[in-house]
Structures are given as structure tokens and as C-alpha cells.
Amino acid sequence: MEPILQLKNLSISFDTANGEVEAVRDVNLSLQKGEILAIVGESGCGKTVLGQSVLKLLPKNSRIKEGQIIVDGEDITNYKEKKMRNLRGPALSMVFQDPMTTLNPTIPIGKQITESILKHNKVSREEAKKIAIEMLHLVGIDDPVYRISLQPHFFSGGMRQRCVLAIALASNPKILFADEPTTSLDVTVQAKILDLLLDIRDKTGISIVFISHDLGVVARIADRVAVMYAGKVVEIGTAEEVFYDPCHPYTWGLLSALPSNTTEGENLRSIQGMPPVMMDPPPGDAFAVRNEYALKIDYEEMPPMFQISPTHFTATWLLDERAPKVEVPLSLKRSISI
Known part of the structure; x- marks a missing residue:
């Protein structure tokens, strides 16, 4: 192979x-x-x-x-x-070692995930949001429908790293x-x-x-x-x-x-x-x-x-x-x- x-x-x-x-x-x-x-x-x-x-x-x-x-x-x-x-x-995608600096503290997690989806896929914003919710669910974030609108400071360090992973996986690399x-x-x-x-x-x-x-x-x-x-x-x-x-x-x-x-x-x-x-x-x-x-x-x-x-x-x-x-x-x- x-x-x-x-x-x-x-x-x-x-x-x-x-x-x-x-x-x-x-x-x-x-x-x-x-x-x-x-x-x-x-x-x-x-x-x-x-x-x-x-x-x-x-x-x-x-x-x-x-x-x-x-x-x-x-x-x-x-x-x-x-x-x-x-x-x-x-x-190709990458997860960096420090989720505190990888995520933009002023932008909701959902928007940071959908940014990648909209860039590489011909989907509507509503469809991109659904994919982002699926990504958060995939990486083990509870209640992703609610948390997708939250900013990074609402998450613990481990949850932030999961969010970074969701961003990296959003375009199915x-x-x-x-x-x-x-x-x-x-x-x-x-x-x-x-x-x-x-x-x-x-x-x-x-x-x-x-x-x-x-x-x-x-x-x-x-x-x-x-x-x-x-x-x-x-x-x-x-x-x-x-x-x-x-x-x-x-x-x-x-x-x-x-x-x-x-x-x-x-x-x-x-x-x-x-x-x-x-x-x-x-x-x-x-x-x-x-x-x-x-x-x-x-x-x-x-x-x-x-x-x-x-x-x-x-x-x-x-x-x-x-x-x-x-x-x-x-x-x-x-x-x-x-």
C-alpha cells in the first residue's frame, strides 16, 4: 500500500x-x-x-x-x-500544543469551527453549524447545541483542547x-x-x-x-x-x-x-x-x-x-x- x-x-x-x-x-x-x-x-x-x-x-x-x-x-x-x-x-490539519493560544478568546467556538467548514465545503451556514455540532459531539463535548455559542473562557483546559481538535477535524482531513x-x-x-x-x-x-x-x-x-x-x-x-x-x-x-x-x-x-x-x-x-x-x-x-x-x-x-x-x-x- x-x-x-x-x-x-x-x-x-x-x-x-x-x-x-x-x-x-x-x-x-x-x-x-x-x-x-x-x-x-x-x-x-x-x-x-x-x-x-x-x-x-x-x-x-x-x-x-x-x-x-x-x-x-x-x-x-x-x-x-x-x-x-x-x-x-x-x-492536512494540525492540533497545536496550547489550546489557550490556539483559540480566539473573543469568538464563539461554533464560529471558529464553521470558518474551516465554509472555506473548504460548498454548504450553507446552517449546514456548517450542523456539522460543527456533530464535530463537538464527536470529540466528547456535552450539550454541543448549547455550547457551540459559547466563547473559549467558558471551557476548561481539556474541553478547549477538544474544541481545537474539533476545528482540526471539521474538514475531514x-x-x-x-x-x-x-x-x-x-x-x-x-x-x-x-x-x-x-x-x-x-x-x-x-x-x-x-x-x-x-x-x-x-x-x-x-x-x-x-x-x-x-x-x-x-x-x-x-x-x-x-x-x-x-x-x-x-x-x-x-x-x-x-x-x-x-x-x-x-x-x-x-x-x-x-x-x-x-x-x-x-x-x-x-x-x-x-x-x-x-x-x-x-x-x-x-x-x-x-x-x-x-x-x-x-x-x-x-x-x-x-x-x-x-x-x-x-x-x-x-x-x-x-
Whole structure:
């Protein structure tokens, strides 16, 4: 089956007064119809830039340095704003991480939903209102007929996020980008939003790119997981493969840092050091300076993607046949709990 989304050797840079910032570097990803692909990594690793590049929502000083973006068989790499406006909504949509700033506080929720419906569908305002009510019902808002006329401040944080999701789904998009959609919510509401996304996927067949730094959240929702570091995908596989057979030292570090993998009385684990400045990316493997298992070649040459299984790939010289054999740290293997 042909993927509904393909990113081929995609590299994205920002031109700044101090020089070029390489935010995304040579990324290859695909997304199948009805699949949930999670993109994880520390802040600044390029997750959000990657997602927004597909919808062409990046600032003017950004540029696609090389590569292709293919949506449902159509190459949109060089699409300008006019063409992208026709794609945003029916083909591509996005849920941003902060519903407090996503919604206009002065406009009723219903009007914010119908705006998208009227833009992309030949329907009357009355029909658009009916669709908006259906959307609010779909995302679990009680009494949508009454609440459609309310402004955002009448809703709780979790309900606002549901309203943002209703706006994103209003034009029945094929692909939904969810950028940290549960970050500002408490644990109970987080679980409800994740269950809602799974339910909507099952009902509509929509494909979802779920962007997050929270591996616990990702484990609950993702079919496949791509781990990003310094603008590159360093590991990708099914959720089971990445969580229970991680192969890149960076993935080991992320999993070790989960609170569930820390015993009582023990300090939370962390990855020592800081991500590199992408204005001047280091040679070789960008994670080498923070990697206690780094080899000499890690400082000299960027590792290729090694294939572990038909669906599992990772970029680390530790898998090279010439490298000393290093397995998943026993402490992580014993304690991993998602």
C-alpha cells in the first residue's frame, strides 16, 4: 500500500543573522492510512519543525534545503501559499500544543469551527453549524447545541483542547498532526484526549502524526515511533520494537529517564550534557559527546541506518559488524516499564 505521507531526504534550514541553522537533516519517513506515527525527542530536536514543514507553517526565513514532501501521491514540496490553503483542512490539519493560544478568546467556538467548514465545503451556514455540532459531539463535548455559542473562557483546559481538535477535524482531513496535544493537561485529562484520538482514528480512518517528548504518552497511542536527535531520525520501528528492543544509545537514555524506570529513593536519571547547536553541527554522530558507549568513528563519520528487522532501523555504529558488541544496558532491560 502506498503511504499517504512520504518525506524523502528532507532537510530544512533557517537563515539567521548569525548563519544557517540546520533544523531538520536528511529525514526519511512514511505514514500509512489509519496509522499513528509518533515522533519523539528532546526539545529542540526538530520534531515541531518537521511537522510544520509539511503544512508550510514555518516562518519566512526557513527553507527546504533538499528533499521531497509527498502527500497522498502528490509532491507538494514547492507548493506556494495559495495551493497550500486548499490542502490545509481537507488533506492536512494540525492540533497545536496550547489550546489557550490556539483559540480566539473573543469568538464563539461554533464560529471558529464553521470558518474551516465554509472555506473548504460548498454548504450553507446552517449546514456548517450542523456539522460543527456533530464535530463537538464527536470529540466528547456535552450539550454541543448549547455550547457551540459559547466563547473559549467558558471551557476548561481539556474541553478547549477538544474544541481545537474539533476545528482540526471539521474538514475531514486525511492526515492530522498533533503537536504535544496533552502537554498542558493533567494526567486524567491526558488519558481522555489520547483515548479520544484513538477512537477518532478507529471511526474515521484518519492518519495521525503524534509529536511528543513524553514517551509514556507515546507508548499508549503509537503504532510506530521515530526518535529524533539533532534534526535526524536516529531510530524508527514499531512501538514494541522501540520500547522493548531499543538499539540507539539515545533511545536508551530517553527510556532510562522515564520516572517509571526509577526506583523509590533514587534520583531521576537524565542524559548528561546538552544537544548540539545546529548552527554548527558536530562531525560524525551528533550524540557522540553524550554517549558513554561512543566509538572513535562516532566523532568522525555519521552512521548510516542499520536494519534490525523489516520495520526496525537505527543509526548507530554499535551495530556495525566491526564494532564491539554492546547490548541494551542490563539496568534498562530489567527496569523498563511503560
